[in-house]
Amino acid sequence: MTNAIEHTVSDHIAVITMNNPPANTWTEQSLMQLTQLVLSLNEERDVYALVLVGQGEKFFSAGADLNLFASGDKAVAFKMAKAFGEAFETLSQFRGVSIAAINGYAMGGGLEVALACDIRIAETQAKLALPEAKVGLLPCAGGTQNLTALVGEGWAKRMILCGEQIDAQMAEKIGLVEQVVAKGDALNQAIELAKQVANQSPSSVAACKTLIQTTRFQTRDYGLAKERELFMALFDTDDQQEGVNAFLEKRTPEWKNQ
Numbered sequence: 001m002t003n004a005i006e007h008t009v010s011d012h013i014a015v016i017t018m019n020n021p022p023a024n025t026w027t028e029q030s031l032m033q034l035t036q037l038v039l040s041l042n043e044e045r046d047v048y049a050l051v052l053v054g055q056g057e058k059f060f061s062a063g064a065d066l067n068l069f070a071s072g073d074k075a076v077a078f079k080m081a082k083a084f085g086e087a088f089e090t091l092s093q094f095r096g097v098s099i100a101a102i103n104g105y106a107m108g109g110g111l112e113v114a115l116a117c118d119i120r121i122a123e124t125q126a127k128l129a130l131p132e133a134k135v136g137l138l139p140c141a142g143g144t145q146n147l148t149a150l151v152g153e154g155w156a157k158r159m160i161l162c163g164e165q166i167d168a169q170m171a172e173k174i175g176l177v178e179q180v181v182a183k184g185d186a187l188n189q190a191i192e193l194a195k196q197v198a199n200q201s202p203s204s205v206a207a208c209k210t211l212i213q214t215t216r217f218q219t220r221d222y223g224l225a226k227e228r229e230l231f232m233a234l235f236d237t238d239d240q241q242e243g244v245n246a247f248l249e250k251r252t253p254e255w256k257n258q
């Protein structure tokens with residue numbers, strides 16, 4: 001079985017490469033590989049951040065492999081929708097921080113995987129779109145929800161209903177990516193940011209991510225109460241003691257992720 005999802009781990013950072021030439025498209029198999037990989041990284045207590053990048057210079061990912069939908073087979077559609085949902089939800093629930101290094105076209109499910117990440121860095125030549133309606137489909141991998149949450153209804157409608165493809169500069173302007181970098185620099189910049197994550201307490205980062213992601217659709221009072229609850233829970237971790245004491249002792253903390 002070929003592996004369309006490759007990864008390396010170094011210095012607490014996993015680099016995941018989508019490698020399915022020519023356009024790093026998604027198949028049921030590659031989506032399942034991503035799910036399994038992120039689940040296993042979640043178990044690795046010393047992986048604090050992951051970076052996702054596309055193999056080659058042209059494509060981050062062009063989304064679902066359209067060959068799979070040519071016959072109109074509903075069973076295939078069901079399997080793909082399920083695999084997309086599982087993979088990208090698993091990614092969005094990764095315990096550490098996920099960064100998409102958008103090094104080329106990010107189209108359809110290729111943009112949706114970036115939307116499932118916490119942070120997006122795009123190279124200047126990257127192009128982003130959710131063009132599913134152009135081919136009689138719709139974004140079923142979180143696009144309608146995650147893009148709207150990130151950029152608001154107006155731009156989400158321009159991109160999804162009008163099929164507008166935008167460049168990296170416009171993506172930054174509307175808040176779809178947080179940083180634009182030179183061609184060839186996305187992976188390095190993403191790794192630099194991931195290193196900053198790795199300097200922070202992984203227990204704190206995980207709790208903060210939970211707060212930001214899970215209280216968004218609750219009331220403000222619920223969110224504030226949850227903040228206090230998870231703040232108190234940190235005092236059951238070694239990392240809380242280590243962080244404060246390392247500061248007071250003027251040394252670098254050694255995190256345990258527990």
Ligand SMILES: C/C=C/C(=O)SCCNC(=O)CCNC(=O)[C@H](O)C(C)(C)COP(=O)(O)OP(=O)(O)OC[C@H]1O[C@@H](n2cnc3c(N)ncnc32)[C@H](O)[C@@H]1OP(=O)(O)O
Binds near residue numbers: 132
């Ligand atoms: C829930 C999720 C649903 C989805 O994700 S639906 C899919 C959404 N994605 C798309 O609709 C993007 C489709 N691709 C394109 O529109 C174009 O590509 C680009 C604009 C991104 C780039 O255009 P250009 O520079 O002309 O390259 P090229 O010749 O079209 O692509 C190179 C090779 O890659 C194949 N390819 C590209 N995207 C897909 C795809 N999504 N599924 C299957 N193959 C794809 C092409 O066919 C071609 O292949 P060959 O060299 O053999 O002719």
